Amino acid sequence: MSDFDARLRALEDRYQELADQLSAPDVYQDLDRVQRLSQEQAKLREVVEVGRAWRAAHRAAEEAQEMARAESDEEMRAFAEDEEREQRAAEAAAYEKLRTLLLPSDPNDDRDVVVEIRAGTGGDEAALFAGDLFRMYARYAERRNWRVEVLDSSENGGHGFKEVVFEVHGHGAYSRLKFESGVHRVQRVPETESQGRIHTSAASVVVLPEAEDVEVDIDEKDLKIDVYRSTGPGGQSVNTTDSAVRITHLPTGLVVTCQDEKSQHKNKAKALRVLRARLFDLAQAERQAELTATRRSFVGSGDRSEKIRTYNFPQSRITDHRIGLTVHQLDKALQGELDMVIEPLMQEEQQRRLLEEEPA
Numbered sequence: 001m002s003d004f005d006a007r008l009r010a011l012e013d014r015y016q017e018l019a020d021q022l023s024a025p026d027v028y029q030d031l032d033r034v035q036r037l038s039q040e041q042a043k044l045r046e047v048v049e050v051g052r053a054w055r056a057a058h059r060a061a062e063e064a065q066e067m068a069r070a071e072s073d074e075e076m077r078a079f080a081e082d083e084e085r086e087q088r089a090a091e092a093a094a095y096e097k098l099r100t101l102l103l104p105s106d107p108n109d110d111r112d113v114v115v116e117i118r119a120g121t122g123g124d125e126a127a128l129f130a131g132d133l134f135r136m137y138a139r140y141a142e143r144r145n146w147r148v149e150v151l152d153s154s155e156n157g158g159h160g161f162k163e164v165v166f167e168v169h170g171h172g173a174y175s176r177l178k179f180e181s182g183v184h185r186v187q188r189v190p191e192t193e194s195q196g197r198i199h200t201s202a203a204s205v206v207v208l209p210e211a212e213d214v215e216v217d218i219d220e221k222d223l224k225i226d227v228y229r230s231t232g233p234g235g236q237s238v239n240t241t242d243s244a245v246r247i248t249h250l251p252t253g254l255v256v257t258c259q260d261e262k263s264q265h266k267n268k269a270k271a272l273r274v275l276r277a278r279l280f281d282l283a284q285a286e287r288q289a290e291l292t293a294t295r296r297s298f299v300g301s302g303d304r305s306e307k308i309r310t311y312n313f314p315q316s317r318i319t320d321h322r323i324g325l326t327v328h329q330l331d332k333a334l335q336g337e338l339d340m341v342i343e344p345l346m347q348e349e350q351q352r353r354l355l356e357e358e359p360a
Helices: 003-023 033-069 074-101 124-143 174-179 264-291 330-334 338-358
Strands: 113-119 147-156 161-169 182-188 199-209 223-228 244-249 254-258 307-312 316-320 325-327
Touching: 003 033, 003 147, 033 074, 033 199, 113 124, 113 223, 113 264, 124 147, 124 161, 124 182, 124 316, 147 254, 147 264, 161 174, 161 330, 174 199, 174 338, 182 254, 199 264, 223 264, 244 316, 254 264, 254 307, 307 330, 325 338, 330 338
Parallel strands: 182 307
Antiparallel strands: 113 161, 113 199, 147 161, 182 199, 223 244, 244 254, 307 316, 316 325
């Protein structure tokens, strides 16, 4: 039995085991356990169904081949040969789908995420673009029934954001948004430009998988916590109490601020979530660097400072430089129809991983 068959049969056995457990008379005495078992079974269902289709097509092709060899009637033999070709094609298609389904998944794919957007070069125009990106992701999240929670923001005098940090809560959030980390560039004519010249500005996006409390151990002795009054555009105070929180992680020098809530306690809790996500990402990056020291990832060098995408307003064009993708539907993308860009990136990653799975 090949390794492919062994992996498939192990998953089929597990699927049947879950079905048996869910049909046990006393299973619904523990609803949390039922939910866990049901979710695991749902994840395996497609693999099992495609595996059955693959085996059925293989059996049908073998039977048609035997029929064609044994058949003396020319018309029936031609019919059997056509049937064999059709079933071989179905077998091959199912096999390719199985290869993709059996790829080891990114352990972070189902996590919620912390997204950080910062205006880069371009002054007010860069801040406006950072605001455009935030709204684009918020609309995309709404389309996928995900929930967005702003953790911290620094407005640019009412003209977009110097910085905005937010969480996205929803199944598979990291699996899709992880491709957004990098420098995003915009080309458009600013409203204040009287000569109609196109200006170029940029904003950086960082997407971090949110860490569980048990995964990142933060020692209170390693934290410096400062509190101060929240400020709004222009520096005016928007709160009369010291509710804003700044946390410095002394061992790494990471600094996180949060002033979105009026409660100091809530701001501290949110800031700790961001810090935990950054520390988790730092540890993940260090491990990934060790694993991929001899190989470039499909998104280039993986350096977040690398330009990944350009949004050209005069041409209504989005270009993703990592895979050479160009689409002329900028308005739709900004309204949250982002799968037109994200799904080709997901497919490219799958192809890369399939190639890596092939034996040398």
